[in-house]
Amino acid sequence: xxxxxxxxxxxxxxxxxxxxxxxxxxxxxxxxxxxxxxxxxxxxxxxxxxxxxxxxxxxxxxxxxxxxxxxxxxxxxxxxxxxxxxxxxxxxxxxxxx
Amino acid sequence: xxxxxxxxxxxxxxxxxxxxxxxxxxxxxxxxxxxxxxxxxxxxxxxxxxxxxxxxxxxxxxxxxxxxxxxxxxxxxxxxxxxxxxxxxxxxxxxxxxxxxxxxxxxxxxxxxxxxxxxxxxxxxxxxxxxxxxxxxxxxx
Numbered sequence: 001x002x003x004x005x006x007x008x009x010x011x012x013x014x015x016x017x018x019x020x021x022x023x024x025x026x027x028x029x030x031x032x033x034x035x036x037x038x039x040x041x042x043x044x045x046x047x048x049x050x051x052x053x054x055x056x057x058x059x060x061x062x063x064x065x066x067x068x069x070x071x072x073x074x075x076x077x078x079x080x081x082x083x084x085x086x087x088x089x090x091x092x093x094x095x096x097x098x
Numbered sequence: 099x100x101x102x103x104x105x106x107x108x109x110x111x112x113x114x115x116x117x118x119x120x121x122x123x124x125x126x127x128x129x130x131x132x133x134x135x136x137x138x139x140x141x142x143x144x145x146x147x148x149x150x151x152x153x154x155x156x157x158x159x160x161x162x163x164x165x166x167x168x169x170x171x172x173x174x175x176x177x178x179x180x181x182x183x184x185x186x187x188x189x190x191x192x193x194x195x196x197x198x199x200x201x202x203x204x205x206x207x208x209x210x211x212x213x214x215x216x217x218x219x220x221x222x223x224x225x226x227x228x229x230x231x232x233x234x235x236x237x238x239x
Contacts, residue, residue, distance in 0.1 A: 018182070022104035023120065023166055065182050072182040 008043070009034040009066070009073075017047060018065045019057070019077065019087070026056035029087060034064075034075075043075065043091035049082060057082070064091060106166060109206045117206060118167035118181075122214055127163055134159035157204050162188060164207045170195060 010033045019027040032047030045064055062077040076092035105121040123131065135156035136149040165188065167181040178195075180188045192200060 020182075022106075024104060024124075067182045067184075069179070071177075071179050 007033045007035050016050075016067075017045075018067070019062055019080070019089075020065050021056050021059040021062050024056045024059075025051075025053065026059070026062055027052040027082070027087060032066075034091065042078075043093075045075070045077075045087070045089040045091050047087050049085050049087050052082070063095070064089065107210065109210055111202055111206060115169045117165060117169075117203060119164040119207060119210055120166060122218070123163055131159045131163040134162070157208075158189075158192070160211065161192060161200075161204050161207055164210065165192075165203070168203075170199070 015030070015032075017029040017032040018025050019029070027049050028051040029047030030050050032045060034043055034045050036042070037044045057080075062080065064075045064077055066073045074095045076095065078090045078092055080087065080089040082088075102122055102124075106118050107121050109117040109119060111117065120127070132149075136151050139148055139150040140146070162185065165180070168178070170178045170191075172178055172194075178191050180191050192203075195203075
């Protein structure tokens with residue numbers, strides 16, 4: 001499954017994904033996609049930043065959260081870069097839904 | 099230290115229910131709460147602008163500012179999801195619970211806020227080692 005090149009998660013249309021520190025939103029993403037990097041076998045998040053808070057973005061720990069009708073799906077963020085409005089992050093394993 | 103690490107507290111309610119709330123509000127969250135609690139009014143004949151507190155809006159604004167999650171379920175026993183949801187979802191959920199349940203939520207958060215205000219005042223006193231000096235006496239010296 002880890003070698004499957006298809007994205008594990010892809011935000012549909014205008015779906016928002018959130019980079020959060022506790023309840024504070026560090027960045028809001030659209031067009032996000034989570035894939036598996038074949039070389040490192042790690043989860044990689046990429047998305048377009050539509051809103052961000054530099055102060056919160058500098059805090060740790062951060063997590064990537066996809067709010068859903070039934071709660072939220074969340075992954076810890078291990079490292080993150082933002083370049084020209086594009087965010088790329090390495091994610092840890094998905095945290096069990098609340 | 100002027101920035102606190104975000105922390106949460108669990109407030110126990112009746113019937114085994116609970117709330118998860120922010121321990122303290124940041125300046126921005128506090129400002130949003132005050133803004134949602136008041137409306138601008140003209141308070142003097144000179145046209146000085148002021149603010150008028152709306153007690154109903156203030157209670158609701160406080161609940162919205164602090165509340166992060168809860169154990170509440172709907173009539174079918176399904177969890178009413180508010181964690182990580184947009185504020186509009188939280189407000190709608192608060193509109194749908196029974197009025198006595200809402201009052202219990204508001205009271206619990208009011209008590210939490212009062213306890214934190216007291217704790218922070220104590221903490222400040224301990225940090226500075228003493229209470230702030232009286233300005234008049236200081237100027238005489």
